Amino acid sequence: MNRHLLSMFTAVALLAVHTCAHAADRPPVESFFAHPDVSFVTLSPSGRYVALLNRLSDSKQALVVRETANLEKVTVVARFDSLRLRHIEWINDQRLTLTLKNTQIEFEGNDDQIAVDRDGANLTHLISGHWDHKQETTGSFIKDRVLTADYMFMDVTHDGSDDIIVGKLSWNNIDQQPQAIHPFRLNTRTRVLTDMLTGPQPELVRDWLFDAADQPRVAVTRGKGRCIVYYRKGQQGPWSEISNRDCLQDEIFDPLMFDNRNTLYVRAGYKGRTALFTFDLDKKTLDKEPFVDIDGFDFTGSVEQDLANKKILGVHFVSDAASTAWIDPAMQAIQKKVDALLPGAGNRVTCPRDCREPAAVVVTSKSDRLPPAYYLYTPADGHIIGLGSTHQAIDRKQMGKRDFLHYAARDGLQIPVYVTMPPDKAAGPRPAIVLVHGGPYVRGGSWEWDAEAQFLASRGYVVLQPEFRGSTGFGSAHFRAGWQQWGRTMQDDLADAAAWAVKQGWADPKRIGIMGASYGGYATLMGLARNPDVFRAGVEWAGVSDIKLMFTDVESDASQDALRYDMKTLIGDPLKDPSAFDDVSPLAQATRIRRPLLMAHGAHDRRVPVVHATKMHDAVRKTNANVEYVVYPEEGHGWRREEDSIDFWKRVDAFLDKNLAHAAD
Structure with missing residues (x-):
């Protein structure tokens, strides 16, 4: 294990429990946005031990293992300084593997992987998050060497051994993101690396699915707008194609898992939504009826199985x-x-x-x-x-009620929305926030705890979180309705959410704000430009300001495949009609933004490079003096460092209190 990693990952002997005092009326920002007090709670394969991450009194973290039969028997395995735990898995009852992120390195990936016994002994550094081209690897077997950052953790094995599965990433000469991953089996004690594939195999595989014996059996490729799935019957068998579709235009076919009886579970289209099916691998057909189908919702979830006894126990899902x-x-x-x-x-x-x-x-x-x-x-x-x-x-009494509802957009489309109300009762309409999710082609939320929504509600705001058209999770028609609708009907849905809340008597029409990150930041800027009569203030972070820049900025991590296929379908084609993006790009509408605006960005953002923010800030400032702007020098696409997250939300709190909570116009 190298000295650099050792300096940030050190064993400790005592565990301190972090506690915070409750605020009398407004819970402090830290109680929402500090790093978790407890997280990554994971049972060992036998259930005799439980691992969890504890926050210490000095705000650092410690990984501890407790015996489930007697929780007072505690072993502190390790303490983290500038490394943060991203993932933990039990390899077997004796050994764990941890994925760690160096907070001093912005880029996604570049993770360190280690393995350690549950008593803290035999800590082995497996993958370095630092590029070291002197350690380029060749051949199928590598002993006593730390793998370079072009490897990543994929899964644990399930045979009781000390092995895990890692993937070697490969790149083309253009894209920042890897184009393929190749699976290897890695012994976490000896560091022996063994290729899991022999003979001819599909090219440019983005994802692998392993059976219950930890053999790669399904390969998923994506290129030139097509998603192709391959399957092989046995460890040495030939690969055959079981699905070949346009990634966006055709019905989804998304393999999720094998069970212990060699059944493949697939998320596939059904009655205008997605459902969970079993798939006949011999006939290469889906079962006629879904295994799980949720009326009104796409299937999102996972299968819970008893690996030792080859039995499906149930299905976790989200409606x-x-x-x-x-x-x-x-x-x-x-x-x-x-x-x-x-x-x-x-x-x-x-x-x-x-x-x-x-x-x-x-x-x-x-x-x-x-x-x-x-x-x-x-x-x-x-x-x-x-x-x-x-x-x-967090005190439950200081939090507000959250409901799942629908409202009608101006064209009649029913839009799902989560509404979080302030905890106290009010005699009349309140200030409100339309909180816009990123993506945008993802599902925004669920009924359960949402720190951002509850923070805003604790400050007295009604929080509206629309699942605007283009959001996934609510059927293919809802998803497709948002194609090439940035700044158009997708934007109308947000203004319509505000009007609906006013009609319900919840929101004061003169005190409605809009905020969000990434696409939500874009929608905030467009909302202030298009609907200044609706949105009286805005907060955006990591937001897109110029759609054309998404296609042309060399610092962006968008792949050539995404630019040529996915983004043209979902957003539009800049070559066919370049001027069309001017009408829906906030940068081109900057002079129309006269309402108060708070902007924030990470200096190392590769998804939406900081040039989006600098250009937008300079343009808005020419006609609007009420613009606050902060760049976090160590951040990327969002906030990873605790101090930055807390600083940002304190700024949000003060900005909204000044410009929205008590505004008369």
Whole structure:
């Protein structure tokens, strides 16, 4: 293990618990946006041990392991300084693997991977987050060498060995993002690296799916606008094509997992939405009826299985809120008992790998007014013990109610929306915020805890989070309705959300603001330019200001494939009609923005390079003096450093209080 990593990852002997005092009326910014107090709660394969990340009194982090039969038996495995934990998995009951991010390096990827025994011994550095071209690797076997940053963690194995699966990334000579990944098996003690593939194989594979024996059986490629899925019957068998489709125009075919009986589960189109199907690998056909289908929602979720006993237990999914449908009677009984012990919350139960008679299960409990809290439930005696919350200073009484509703856009399209109300009662309409999700072609939220929405609600704002057209999760028609509608009907949906809230009597029409990040930042700028009578102030961070720059900026991480296919379909073609983007680019409309504006950006943002912000700020300042602007020098596309996140939300708090909360016009 190199000295640089050792300086940031050191063993400790004592664990301190971080606590915060409750504010009398307005919870402080830190209670929402500080790094979690407890997170990454994960059971060992047998269920005898639970690993979790604890925040220490000095704001650093420590990885601890507890015995589930006696939680007082605690081992502090390691303490993190400038490294932050991104992912943790048990390799077996003795050993864990951790993915770590150096907060001093902005770029996505460049993660360190280590493995360590549950008592803190035998710590092995597996992948370095630092590029070192002197360590270029050749051949199938590498001993006693730390892999370079062109490797990444993919999965653990499930055979009880000390091995994990890593992928070697490859690039073309143009794109910043890798074009393919190749799987290897890596022993976490000896560092022996073994190629998992032999013979002819598909080219430019973006994703691999492994069966229950940890063999790569499904390969997913993406190129020139086409998504192709290949399958092989056995470890040495030939690869055959099972799906070849236009990635956007055709019905989705998204392989999710193999179960222990060699059944492939696929997310595929059904009645205008996506559902979960089983797939006959011999006939290469979907089952006639879906395994899981949720009326009104695309299937988003995962299958819970008992790996040791080759049994599907149930399916986790999201409709308006997260839930689980259990097939296994024993798990149904456990869920019922847990829900009785933790009423009023969504309680996700997670089994260890051997779930026949689990020693313990982990419960992640959260609601609209409470951030995730973790519990250990032991089915044998029915006891449940709290392990802590991600944000322990949050008081449920200071949080507002959150609902899932619909409103009609001006063309009649029904738009889903999450509404979070302030916790206190009001005699009349209040100030309101339309909080716009990024993407934009993603789902924005769920009913459960949303720190940004609850923070704003705690300041007295009604928070509207529209799943505007173009958002995924609500059927293909809703998704397609947003194609090439940046600044047009997608933008209308946001103004219509504000008008709807006024009509409901919730929002004061003279005190409605708009805010968001990435696409949400773009929509904020366009909202202030197009609808100054609706939106009286705006906050944007990491926002797009010039659509043409998305296609031309050399600092952008958009691939050539995305530029030529996906973005032309979803956003528009800059070659066919370059002037069309002027009407829907905030930069071209900068002189129309006269309302107060807060802008923030990361200096190292590669998704939306900072030139978007600098050009926009300079243009708006020519006609609008009420513009605040901050660049965070160590950040990328969003805030990773705790101090930056807290600083930003303090600025938001002060800006909205000054320009919206008490504004008369």
